Amino acid sequence: MAEYDLVIRNTTIATASDVVKGDIGIAGGRVVALGERLDKGRREIDGTGRIAVPGGIDAHVHFDQDTADGSVFCDDFESGSRAAAAGGTTTIIPFAYQNKGQPLRDAVNKYHARAEGKSLIDYAFHVILSDASEKIMGQDFTALVADGYTSFKVYMTYDDVKLTDREMLDALAAARREQAMLMIHAENSDCITWLTERLELKGMTAAKFHATSRPFVVEREATHRAISLAELLDVPMLLVHVSAKEAMHEIQRAQARGLRVYGETCPQYLFLSEEDFEKPGDEGAKCVCSPPPRGTDNQEHIWTGLSANTFQVLSSDHAAFKFDDVRGKKLPGAAQSFRKIPNGVPGVETRLPLLFSEGVNKGRITLQQFVALSSTNAAKIYGLHPRKGTIAVGSDADIVLWDPERKVSLTNSILHHNCDYTPYEGRELTGYPVMTLSRGEVVMDEGRMSGSAGRGQFQKCDRPEAARPRGRPLIDPSIFN
Amino acid sequence: MAEYDLVIRNTTIATASDVVKGDIGIAGGRVVALGERLDKGRREIDGTGRIAVPGGIDAHVHFDQDTADGSVFCDDFESGSRAAAAGGTTTIIPFAYQNKGQPLRDAVNKYHARAEGKSLIDYAFHVILSDASEKIMGQDFTALVADGYTSFKVYMTYDDVKLTDREMLDALAAARREQAMLMIHAENSDCITWLTERLELKGMTAAKFHATSRPFVVEREATHRAISLAELLDVPMLLVHVSAKEAMHEIQRAQARGLRVYGETCPQYLFLSEEDFEKPGDEGAKCVCSPPPRGTDNQEHIWTGLSANTFQVLSSDHAAFKFDDVRGKKLPGAAQSFRKIPNGVPGVETRLPLLFSEGVNKGRITLQQFVALSSTNAAKIYGLHPRKGTIAVGSDADIVLWDPERKVSLTNSILHHNCDYTPYEGRELTGYPVMTLSRGEVVMDEGRMSGSAGRGQFQKCDRPEAARPRGRPLIDPSIFN
Amino acid sequence: MAEYDLVIRNTTIATASDVVKGDIGIAGGRVVALGERLDKGRREIDGTGRIAVPGGIDAHVHFDQDTADGSVFCDDFESGSRAAAAGGTTTIIPFAYQNKGQPLRDAVNKYHARAEGKSLIDYAFHVILSDASEKIMGQDFTALVADGYTSFKVYMTYDDVKLTDREMLDALAAARREQAMLMIHAENSDCITWLTERLELKGMTAAKFHATSRPFVVEREATHRAISLAELLDVPMLLVHVSAKEAMHEIQRAQARGLRVYGETCPQYLFLSEEDFEKPGDEGAKCVCSPPPRGTDNQEHIWTGLSANTFQVLSSDHAAFKFDDVRGKKLPGAAQSFRKIPNGVPGVETRLPLLFSEGVNKGRITLQQFVALSSTNAAKIYGLHPRKGTIAVGSDADIVLWDPERKVSLTNSILHHNCDYTPYEGRELTGYPVMTLSRGEVVMDEGRMSGSAGRGQFQKCDRPEAARPRGRPLIDPSIFN
Amino acid sequence: MAEYDLVIRNTTIATASDVVKGDIGIAGGRVVALGERLDKGRREIDGTGRIAVPGGIDAHVHFDQDTADGSVFCDDFESGSRAAAAGGTTTIIPFAYQNKGQPLRDAVNKYHARAEGKSLIDYAFHVILSDASEKIMGQDFTALVADGYTSFKVYMTYDDVKLTDREMLDALAAARREQAMLMIHAENSDCITWLTERLELKGMTAAKFHATSRPFVVEREATHRAISLAELLDVPMLLVHVSAKEAMHEIQRAQARGLRVYGETCPQYLFLSEEDFEKPGDEGAKCVCSPPPRGTDNQEHIWTGLSANTFQVLSSDHAAFKFDDVRGKKLPGAAQSFRKIPNGVPGVETRLPLLFSEGVNKGRITLQQFVALSSTNAAKIYGLHPRKGTIAVGSDADIVLWDPERKVSLTNSILHHNCDYTPYEGRELTGYPVMTLSRGEVVMDEGRMSGSAGRGQFQKCDRPEAARPRGRPLIDPSIFN
Ligand SMILES: [Zn+2]
Ligand SMILES: [Zn+2]
Ligand SMILES: [Zn+2]
Ligand SMILES: [Zn+2]
Ligand SMILES: [Zn+2]
Ligand SMILES: [Zn+2]
Ligand SMILES: [Zn+2]
Numbered sequence A, B, C, D: 001m002a003e004y005d006l007v008i009r010n011t012t013i014a015t016a017s018d019v020v021k022g023d024i025g026i027a028g029g030r031v032v033a034l035g036e037r038l039d040k041g042r043r044e045i046d047g048t049g050r051i052a053v054p055g056g057i058d059a060h061v062h063f064d065q066d067t068a069d070g071s072v073f074c075d076d077f078e079s080g081s082r083a084a085a086a087g088g089t090t091t092i093i094p095f096a097y098q099n100k101g102q103p104l105r106d107a108v109n110k111y112h113a114r115a116e117g118k119s120l121i122d123y124a125f126h127v128i129l130s131d132a133s134e135k136i137m138g139q140d141f142t143a144l145v146a147d148g149y150t151s152f153k154v155y156m157t158y159d160d161v162k163l164t165d166r167e168m169l170d171a172l173a174a175a176r177r178e179q180a181m182l183m184i185h186a187e188n189s190d191c192i193t194w195l196t197e198r199l200e201l202k203g204m205t206a207a208k209f210h211a212t213s214r215p216f217v218v219e220r221e222a223t224h225r226a227i228s229l230a231e232l233l234d235v236p237m238l239l240v241h242v243s244a245k246e247a248m249h250e251i252q253r254a255q256a257r258g259l260r261v262y263g264e265t266c267p268q269y270l271f272l273s274e275e276d277f278e279k280p281g282d283e284g285a286k287c288v289c290s291p292p293p294r295g296t297d298n299q300e301h302i303w304t305g306l307s308a309n310t311f312q313v314l315s316s317d318h319a320a321f322k323f324d325d326v327r328g329k330k331l332p333g334a335a336q337s338f339r340k341i342p343n344g345v346p347g348v349e350t351r352l353p354l355l356f357s358e359g360v361n362k363g364r365i366t367l368q369q370f371v372a373l374s375s376t377n378a379a380k381i382y383g384l385h386p387r388k389g390t391i392a393v394g395s396d397a398d399i400v401l402w403d404p405e406r407k408v409s410l411t412n413s414i415l416h417h418n419c420d421y422t423p424y425e426g427r428e429l430t431g432y433p434v435m436t437l438s439r440g441e442v443v444m445d446e447g448r449m450s451g452s453a454g455r456g457q458f459q460k461c462d463r464p465e466a467a468r469p470r471g472r473p474l475i476d477p478s479i480f481n
């Protein structure tokens, strides 16, 4: 007879494929059975009226990351992971930032140290690849992939991290060889710099000119370029934080011709717009992030991208800086130029309630799509599936119970991050997570947090199946392998 | 303690979302538990080395259907369902054909009578809607949807069934009102007739001119027209048996702008081509179906449509006529003109082995996509999910075990249909179904059929969630509701 | 030494290709010389400060045409041709309307009789082909083309004229055989009827619902269908009065793949919009025409279609009905339903001033494009070139002098048509025709009309070079020729 | 009474707009009259049976240009201009090459010196802009535009000339300010270098790997990038030598959304293909040029681009190196790697006969399109119109008489360039130029050359109307002006 540490009883179980009624049997932190009437567990939770979904995977968060300008990310692994769990997320994938010239291994070790003893929930790492030199790609990269770091973010802009096209080709070839996943931040660097200089010369330095300095064509150009490079070498990759419908259309064009091009978007592109930069005083700074939110009509296009499966992942791109803080949005110089305003918005805790309320409850996406976009697809694309990203036999018991009818008025005081504002202040939501389990342990129950900081475990990532080339390159891959 | 009629032990369980290892516990014909080590069942099946997938749903088959020209479909519900089960399919959705003017209820009753006592596996019905008059749509249609007939095929060609655009609008409006799913056969009728007459006048009557009479533009035109009508009224619908890449591109364009337009394709568009019509003698007739297979280069585009999720469903469009039979491909007149050759190819048994071997094993699609394309998506689109289409708690125990490495040389003698040929004769496959369970009962084991004819049960279909309008019509729906 | 009846001296001469300074020597009603300092003519006109352009060709006007509903076109060949000449047009191509079953020859003869003794300027005829039966296309059609009637309008909507797809194929095949040009009115008939019935049932009968009954998708659908039929048989053709950007995009797609698909648009799609239907009282009726003007944002797209050469022709589609008249916009029944409002707007006189002022003077198109769009391209597409449509040696001296800086406030009282309103009332224009010559005779000078009614001559049209198939049909043309 | 130095009598006169019969009166090197029966000239030429077209403008030729690798262009201004005239061209626009850091004025002066006393026909200069630093663009550039150098070629590849995106923005902003025309060589530099290095490492160094090192995606990427930069700042520009249909599609997309993006293609993309690189021995080197010719199916797409007006200009990109010469295609090192083979093919003399024979005589383009593509459009785009590029009152008497039925078998021995091969050896042509007049002087008559070297005059270019921004920039141009 089965012995369960915990049974969640009589609930609605949702996966990316199915929504059924049943019980979930958990032992050793894993789902060991799903059934109509499972035997009694040592502990029982009544799931009646709740929806049990795979805990969210926030595949794009910045916690306790180095900066070069004196700004400080206000969330570290402790506050960030707590906020994540409160918002229905059970796995986070922050970034380990490689300084130019630094061995990748050192970067990874540094961020491991920062997570150590802090994270409430499980985590993996993407590596920000700022140096794609032959030495790095030939040895370090290979070793890291073997050790469970299988996704790498590449920037086409920002002076301290950006790669040239040539370096991107090196990175792509290495990713192809190792079956690793590249994540591309696609904006044309030269255009942004050129426009920023001119705006500053003209004294057009208010927060709203941040958007002027990065128009949609800047994102579309880089998106098409990244796709072209990947198409040349036949390498799958993912475009992160897609903002403009025109960039999205490039992804659709690529997918329609069969390329393995994936896309991520974020709540800020569904709920914020250029108009938010016009807020009185310096409130506009609160919404400064890159790429910037676009016109309000653009939002519905991005929703279409979610419902039409153009995007596989909705992440938060949580990059929180306090608003009323000289190490945050009021960094010295920020008043002088939008260029000095730290880029990013908080969102790790609000990501899923926003998507559920406006997506599922408004009928834009199905519950299965919610699960796929919030959890399953990220697990697959980053090599964590099926351990994470689903409720299935053998998977980790990372489960979140949602009350689909819970009314919540979003306000910063109910949030658990260490930021002094939310850009979604005042929104009325329907549907909210009411219990979060991480490997079978309750870490949030009706908004009350539990579980010790540091209980979260590092997760090695597999080589993602999604990163396998489709095998129809434009040029014989033996040339570059 | 749980009591299982049957436990499939230690197998790989695949759904449209996940692939995990575990046991499947079955009782009362349903899956009642999934677990790592389920209690012992009354019967046990060792699933080691096998992949357990949801039994295939063949959502497009023609069995024992009326014809007007003296031709006879060689498969009835008995032989057809047996062949289906042998090929890994556990649910079939044949058509109940409405004659013009006939009440829909009569059509349905007639086909129920034909299935009665015959079908080895479960079945639902699509209704072929040849009369969309106000009386039919206002009463009959509504009643049928309420009784579990929620999908309706509409033809844009064939004189005895085709609807005008106006009738299609009536059908679409009714489908919107009742949340029913329309399936569209999209070819421009006038073009086909016009070309056929001219070909016959010129004496160009061999089987290969069947393709000449229905070029890709004929399919693209009707596809765009159907999409336009559905877009006008904001009604989801599915294009059946998409053949030409140009038609597929219209579907992609529609999906990219957010329309709920679904697509089905068939093995004949992946494996056959125009060249097959050129076979010596009258062998070309074997591959005559509509729309016709296109050029060989078109095949890879259709594969792209599967891997890129443009298509949700791969059906067989099994419409089998014997080759060497005057009631089949050698119908009197067939030698005089391709127009008289009965349209259709057999495929209900070979559909899944072909898709598995060339799709999964060749890396074009994932195992999860195989499940989605062969079973889950059809269940969702036609209102059978989650009872059918998945392996989940509470779903029917329609399960097929595949040996992913089994080598099979396709030849008609190993097939169970009542047709004297297969168009895929001689193909070498890797991967084959080795056991089929229908509601927990073994109906095929290593090719040996069991279970009594007539054990299959009619399945009422729910109003499909997929048929819900997205809510952004071009014109206020209160005008036509 | 040359003898000129008339020399236009020292002017700017514009063709579709060139803008140069010089003199124009005219004899026998034709241009016989162009030069820097031509010999003296019997009469001299000082062209200093003027631009001499080829007289406009209005390739789409309805004068004195039969109607079925008691409405009366308020312009006949006399008032219509006078207004045309006043507005810078020297050739008009009205329609000879074939009633179903009527021999084409009879239709042509009837309209010849109506033009006789009336037209101030030269004219040709398009034939409205409402009956494409074998008899008509096999004999009548061929004879007419030989006699100089080489363009035929085909309707996809309006019950009394519309052709089925099959009839369109017959018409296209005949056009291909005879090298005639088809002009397509592309709107989906069934959609319009279906929507209109429902609107009327709901009592939504005001003028503004005219637009609701013919949304863009109705035009896009028919446009794509017409293109598909023409593509099938490899026949050039022209889409008339393109209104919606979505229809325009279908034309662009066709042109980009090399099809000989031409497009016409009209001032009403550049200057009017849906908002005009909302005017107080029944003023909305003034702008009722088909297809209807679209949203204001659509206008700039249509301008793009002109500047990008998507459209070859800007015609007026002059179809004038008086506003305050029971045989016009206030036809009995018009108050009951938009369906009864006669379709059409006046525009033959305002077409070119609007295009010049907003096109040339605002920099959207070049002067050469103005000439091409207003005159040259129509001459080529309808077989009148180089007799008409240019200022070149040997061409008819149909010349209009423009004052490019003349300020005119458009108001109905300055117009010469027989209509009691202009939809462009109150517009301020820069640039206006100040003299019109028809075959060397001044028919307008600073707004004063001269020349006798009936002086205009019928012009036989050649088989247009533009109607020659490109020679790459989808199917062997020997099949249908 | 008019006095003509020369009258071309009774000929067919073709412009980009019209084809008419008449006489051409020439005095002072200019066309001073066109007429039906002009007075007698001092000299008369019988034009019966001939077509008089505006002399060709070859807007893309490389004569006597500096190289860095020891290779030598085999044609200088003398042989090059003679070959041009022999092939029906009367104006050439070669390049003045700026070395990095060199003042533009110095570059221009250097090439003036090379043309001096050499050119048989008139010429202007494009300037190759390899240094777009602020100093150059702020002063030098402005001065040159004022002096008649209004077009500038910008390279996105080749180490010694390529501009970064930032430098391209500087160049585009300056071009916008001065209304100058940028010509873009669009290939992604990093991709080419990266691929070339890998090919060489693998020993894949034969001529055919030149094509492998520059696949279509490399051209498509750069084309889209250039368009995006120009779209950002709202600056017209021209893509030179477009080779791949995918690059052409980017131009079509840009044009369809109303951008002033122009395109040039060349005979090598209509008549050569990748297969030519496979020729025996080192013959493949003869066709090495960049971008490379593509697959044979690509050729018909490029023809479509000509007939559909996607391309405005057909130039030769004449860049001739001898084949059997160590300063040519057999440069030391060429045998070691395709990378060392001098890039370019001869074509200044064959450009127009090829276009006439395969374009006009095969019905792909009209005679007017021939004139536009070969002469008029280039004159407009580069500020030489209407002095050059047409036969009109006041234009230079640069006229070429064609015998449209002349049969010529192309072979290098009949050509006048200084190259030892033509890539079109053996082609059979119909239609050939039989007389070339430059400013009224016969420089070629039935293949016999006359006129002194050095008689050609430098032509200052106007600011092209075609370079005027359309006035709808994405960002307020006051920011960067
Ligand atoms: Zn980023
Ligand atoms: Zn980020
Ligand atoms: Zn069908
Ligand atoms: Zn079927
Ligand atoms: Zn019309
Ligand atoms: Zn009309
Ligand atoms: Zn170049």
Ligand SMILES: [Zn+2]
Binding pocket: D060, D062, D317, D319
């Ligand atoms: Zn060049």
